[in-house]
Amino acid sequence: MNTSKYGIPRWFAIVSLLFPFPLLAQSERTVPPSASPGIGEIIVLCLLVLIVLAAAIFLSVETHEMMKLVRKKMKGEYTGKVEEYFNAFDSKQIDTFLKYKQTRKLKATGTNLPLLLFMLLGATLLSTNVFAQTTAEKPFSLFSEGGIVITLILILTPILTGIILMTLKVSNIVKRYRFNQNLAEVERLTEYLKTLPEEEISDALRKRKAVLDYKLRQNELSGSLPPNDDKGIITNVNEHANIRFIAEKRKALKRPDVDPQLSKLIIWFLITATVWLVFGTSIGEYAGIKFVAPDADHLSWLSFGRLRPVHTNSVFWGWSSLAMLGLGYYVVPRVGNVQIYSLKWGWYTLYLINATVLLGSILLMAGINNGGGEYREYVWPIQLLFGIGLALTLANFLKTVATRKTKEIYVSNWYIIAAVMFAITISVVAYLPFWQDGLGETITQGYYMHQGVGMWFMLFTLGLVYYYLPQQLNKPIYSYSLGILAFWSQIFFYTLIGTHHFVFSAIPWSLQTVAIVGSVGMVIPVVSGTTNFLMTFKGSWNKVSGSYTLPFFIIGTIFYFSGSLQGTAEAFRFTNLVWHFTDFTVAHSHLTMYGIIAFFLWGGIYAIIPRLTRQEPPQVTVGIHFWMAFIGLLFYTIPLMIGGTLRGMMWLDGKPFIDSVSFMAPYWLWRAIGGTLMWASHLVFAFNMYKMINPRKVVNINEEALEKLTLEGHELVDVQ
Amino acid sequence: MEYFNDHKKLFLTALGLFLFLTILVAILPALYNQKNNAPLPQAEALSGDALQGKAIYVANGCVACHTQQVRNVDMDKVWGERPSIAADYASLHRTDLWRNTATVMGTERTGPDLASIGTRQPSIDWHLVHMFNPRIVVKQSIMPAYPWMFEVKKVPAKGDVVVNVPKEYLQGQEGKVVATKEALQLVAYLQTLKQIKLPDGTPNLEFLYKREKKNESGAPQEQQLDGTALYAANCQSCHQENGEGLKGAFPPLKGSKVVLDENPELMVDIIMNGYSGRVQEGFPPMPAIGTNNNLTPEEIAAIMSHEKTSWGNNAKKVTSADIKKLMDLVKLKSKDTPATK
Incomplete structure (x- = not known):
């Protein structure tokens, strides 16, 4: 394998993979050939940090706006300015104003995510071009090696997935929250209208006020008698009025019982x-x-x-x-x-x-x-x-x-x-x-x-x-x-x-x-x-x-x-x-x-297990198990991969062996931290196992009574 | 797909394919290799203490961190003078009825390769101190300590091997540290780990992926070599980073008469041929590190210059040309030193 043939910084390919810079790919020939592997490494690292940073900024902007809205709501800051504007408005203007404000808010929330996705998508599509264009110019670079480029991309995949998942989640929460806020705003404006002294309100506004004041009694059609809920449509509605931090997941489906002897095994x-x-x-x-x-x-x-x-x-x-x-x-x-x-x-x-x-x-x-x-x-x-x-x-x-x-x-x-x-x-x-x-x-x-x-x-x-x-x-x-x-x-x-x-x-x-x-x-x-x-x-x-x-x-x-x-x-x-011989292998086997x-x-x-025992684990602790294991695994493997690569490079450069040992110290520390997260997640998993298997003291009276009546079906699995 | 709806046919086909490939890529190559490789003529079979030591080496999982293979790539040159070949492993056999042949080749180099540790570090004293606690001699080491292979005795008996352990590593215990049989056996095994010369006329395998030597400035090569790094790789584990050695075990280079001497001949002699002139003072013999590690005149010049001008030493630097001459001179002087070249 001739290393000098694979020239130009292929780290550049990775750069382009993450960001859509079609023009740079063209002008790449002007990149000075002296770019050393060190620069490549730094750029890839910077990119990683950039992605995380971008996600963090995106999230912080979102949360910041949310906080601002909350604060406004708390202070009731609204009144002063609105009053000024309002005095000059006629009803049509109020209408258009209200409409405008609503649509603008909705638009603003919609744009961020597609943009992000578009960037990622565009980047991946473009990358193939860049690969094709990278030809010999620089004698040797770690990032000019196919195997290493492949690995870097592979490592980035789960990280990006994780970040995207998290970003999606938070943006969804924010979106939902904003939507509610918008509705509340409308409500507040109308309320505000009501409180204004009458002589200051123009005829149009007064009419508007009347319109706004008008509310149905909610029972014009239904009357005031309790509903006759033949099909269980109303009683089966699950209402959650408060804000939830942990999303409610679906329960395991009730299935026919498994042979209890097999369940036990x-x-x-x-x-x-x-x-x-x-x-x-x-x-x-x-x-x-x-x-x-x-x-x-x-x-x-x-x-x-x-x-x-x-x-x-x-x-x-x-x-x-x-x-x-x-x-x-x-x-x-x-x-x-x-x-x-x-x-x-x-x-x-x-x-x-x-x-x-x-x-x-x-x-x-x-x-x-x-x-x-x-x-x-x-x-x-x-x-x-x-x-x-x-x-x-x-x-x-x-x-x-x-x-x-x-x-x-x-x-x-x-x-x-x-x-x-x-x-x-x-x-x-x-x-x-x-x-x-x-x-x-x-x-x-x-x-x-x-x-x-x-x-x-x-x-x-x-x-x-x-x-x-x-x-x-x-x-x-x-x-x-x-x-x-x-x-x-x-x-x-x-x-x-x-x-x-x-x-x-x-x-x-x-x-x-x-x-x-x-x-x-x-x-x-x-x-x-x-x-x-x-x-x-x-x-x-x-x-x-x-x-x-x-x-x-x-x-x-x-x-x-x-x-x-x-x-x-x-x-x-x-x-x-x-x-070979470095901790990269250890990272790989854990991945x-x-x-x-x-x-x-x-x-x-x-x-x-929920099917066998009819007991589900607490969803919160399943979530904790999942995220701790996943994040722990990334903390464990990524430092070892980076450290392992750099250690291998030190050996290639003929550095004294003992220097490569002291060099690994921080990476081994990170591995211990990631490992601790993984280990703790297993304790949570053990707890979940306990919750799924240990028969709960609470008895479902209806079910037990029915079971006693019919004397059919198997008993709950008891493993003590 | 009627064929695959018959479970016997399906699973026999899958097993058949797997067995066929297994025989092809594992069993036949393994049989072929054990049949067609014999130990090199000069190789000595392990026996006695060394054999016991190998069992201790396996029992304590040393293979988890130490390889015993010099790959045929340039970066592995530091671990031996030639790439390992199949014959180097041909003398490995099943340990006993209960235990399989030891896997010594290894897959992880958390610690250094040991294929030629017997040549690179022949000092028993160093190994014993290092085994008691590696951080006595190598500060940055993360190797486990093996104090349970040693005893602390008030008065060592006759024939006991006393290990020179600094006070702070004794954790309050009083007395002398004495190596047990286990420790001595393990070190005996490590001492046998040497690369054996290929029979006359057989060329060594070539090292691949040669490093390109950079010479951009045109300055003499020894000025480009990093004396500090070479010292760290070859000398530091005994003489220490601060050049002060280890009291009672390894002599200091700081302020050493030999190092500061205007005439570098004795120093070159010691590096190339070893030295046992200070055994009386309790210092073990110094191995012929320059010969053992195949150091070039340029490398030796860089190391010597580093030693002559560090830690307060203030002597003149040496040039590779001078060293080359002296190396030829001292080579003649040492006919009794076993040549490993």
């Missing part, structure tokens, strides 16, 4: 998953703090090298795997319209996996480690328990599918059952000793750790999304075929990419190249998957604001796109020079395992 899967989430991320949080305070403790069981695998393995096999299986036990029988084949096998799986994580964590802290290969740190007798658990579940799922009442096998089950099969396969390949000498071990490790992520977590979770997303939107998935295309292409390309963790290492060059090509091929399943999900959303975006589960699916989908493609960008040889997997799982959990 699913809920226990999800409870233990939550326990491991809190445990695993507490460990992760502490390990993150050790980057800032390495002398926090001096106990062998808590030293960083031992805690790191405890963190990764407990969130992998404890949290993610158990949550996936729990949600899977709902989906697999449901889409085949049958009962699960064996509940007992389900319980065995639950016990075995929990035993795996518990024993594995203890052994790792005691210093018994399989060999240090990531995600296979548990020694084989421990991982074997996990394998047996999965084998039981595989048999269970296959038997369930075999007895299905539908002709077709719904695509969710393709993904889920394939994932279980593949997870068993990779575990066997990773733990059998026959090909683990010397480099053989490293090749196996590359294969195992990446298939673990892509063939177990990703494939299974995609299967869950193919069920839960359409369910929550109450419409079918956009394209069955796209789902199938993504399925086969994922198997085909993902299996190849393991060794991209060892680019430039002693592993055969050809194998590295295969892995890089496979990583590029991953664009196919990722783009088809994302398209499928987004097109399913299409036409139902209005449902998002009224749902507390759909935001999780949106964030999951966005990170599925940006996180996965970031992996592609990272696999290129040049980007490996900068990013994907957390941004994709955890968010999708939360979406699924919030979708399903």
Whole structure:
């Protein structure tokens, strides 16, 4: 790869991507070629700050105006000036004045948002031109590398989405508030008219006053008798008169009861998953703090090298795997319209996996480690328990599918059952000793750790999304075929990419190249998957604001796109020079395992438990969980990506290694802050789980009485 | 799509494809590599303490932060003189019945690469102090401390290895710090980590993505090299940033007779061939850092000039031309020093 060929500051492309400057793109040849990477970095950073600043200014202007209106209203500032004008007005003028004022206000509120959107849209469209025009002029720039440009764009996507979401929300609130204010203003003017002394009012105004004074008694047509509400139209109206800070979301739909035995199994899967989430991320949080305070403790069981695998393995096999299986036990029988084949096998799986994580964590802290290969740190007798658990579940799922009442096998089950099969396969390949000498071990490790992520977590979770997303939107998935295309292409390309963790290492060059090509091929399943999900959303975006589960699916989908493609960008040889071995990798794994997997799982959990227990979580705390996890993830990953890139550049420049360690200190601090937000959000999530599952003391008298009468339907699930 | 409505056919097809690709990209390459690579002729198999040390290295998760691979890219030149090859890993085998082959290659370089740490830092004393608490010798380090691999004894027994730990790191404990077997085994393992010379006639792999040397002003190269940075990379972990060394462990360069000497010959000799002239005073032997790290005359000149003019030292700077001559001279003097070139 010849770095000097890619000349002109391609950061410029990023600049143009964000702002519509078609003219600059033309005059770009006059940019002095001496522009160094430093300037590029600064400009991109400035841009980020600018966007945030623009959003902040927009929001502050909006709120400022709102405050002004409120203050005016409080002070009653109106009277003085209005009185002057009013004396000179005739009725027609009053009319036009009132009309004018109303329309002007409405106009003013309408313009900002379209303008913002237009800018963004225009920018993205223009960017392609700019890319085409950037040709060789400057010898080397970090921002002239395709992989890095791709990543920057990918990072910006979720941030912009977040900012746009927030801006939309606030602007909506302001709009609503202003609308109310306008109405109130009209009212006040009329009131003012009434208070003026009569001799000062012209005939026209007096007439006007009479008109304004006239009010219906509101019961001319209806009379004063209570209404006969045969169809429950009036009694079912939900009235909220006061201003609400938290939008009311829709309640979960009442559905026919699920078999309580199955419910119990699913809920226990999800409870233990939550326990491991809190445990695993507490460990992760502490390990993150050790980057800032390495002398926090001096106990062998808590030293960083031992805690790191405890963190990764407990969130992998404890949290993610158990949550996936729990949600899977709902989906697999449901889409085949049958009962699960064996509940007992389900319980065995639950016990075995929990035993795996518990024993594995203890052994790792005691210093018994399989060999240090990531995600296979548990020694084989421990991982074997996990394998047996999965084998039981595989048999269970296959038997369930075999007895299905539908002709077709719904695509969710393709993904889920394939994932279980593949997870068993990779575990066997990773733990059998026959090909683990010397480099053989490293090749196996590359294969195992990446298939673990892509063939177990990703494939299974995609299967869950193919069920839960359409369910929550109450419409079918956009394209069955796209789902199938993504399925086969994922198997085909993902299996190849393991060794991209060892680019430039002693592993055969050809194998590295295969892995890089496979990583590029991953664009196919990722783009088809994302398209499928987004097109399913299409036409139902209005449902998002009224749902507390759909935001999780949106964030999951966005990170599925940006996180996965970031992996592609990272696999290129040049980007490996900068990013390999740095904290950029850590950021990437959190963007994907957390941004994709955890968010999708939360979406699924919030979708399903209220159906099983008939108890919903408090919407406020679900909102807190969502925003803290999302913002925490951004605080965690973005500093690590920036710091990782700059650290890689320092190594490229031949700076002393220890300087690159001290350089990372502030970025590690930010990571600890973001991590703390994420960790706190898990405590909130645990609280929500408690609220959904713990049977509430309050009894719905009507329902209970009816249930007692009919003696039909199942009891509430009781898990104590 | 009748084919895919049969669950047996569907899942067997998917599994078949996955198994086929697995064999193709993982199992066969792995088998091929372990069959066709043998350790280099000069490589010695790990045994005894070093082997135990490797197990300790894995048990404590050192691989989470330290790689052991010199990639074939120019930026990795600081970690070894040649890119790592498959043969370097050929002697790794399964640890025991319970534990797999160690993954030493690593994927994260939070700390430095250790592929040739045995050459770059051969001093046992340094490693022991560093292991007790890395911040004693490297202030900015974030590596965990491993005090549980040491004991504090009032009176060390005969044969105990005493570690020179400054008072403030003892947290009020009285006595001498003594390395346990574990610490010594771990250091023994680190000392074996060296890049082995390729058999005669076999050229090293090439380093790719060469850095372009900037020479815009036309000034002599050593003036463009950053002596402070080179000192930080090669010397600082023992002699410290302030040039004062570590009392009782590593001698100061500030005010050192050797550094201030008008004639730089002895200083070049020490840098290129190592030095054990002050062992009597309790200072461990100095490794042949210039030879070990493949420093060029320009780099050595820059380092020496930095040392001669910093921390109150006020001697004349040296030129690379002089150093080059002296390097050739001292090379002849040291036939007993194992050449690593």
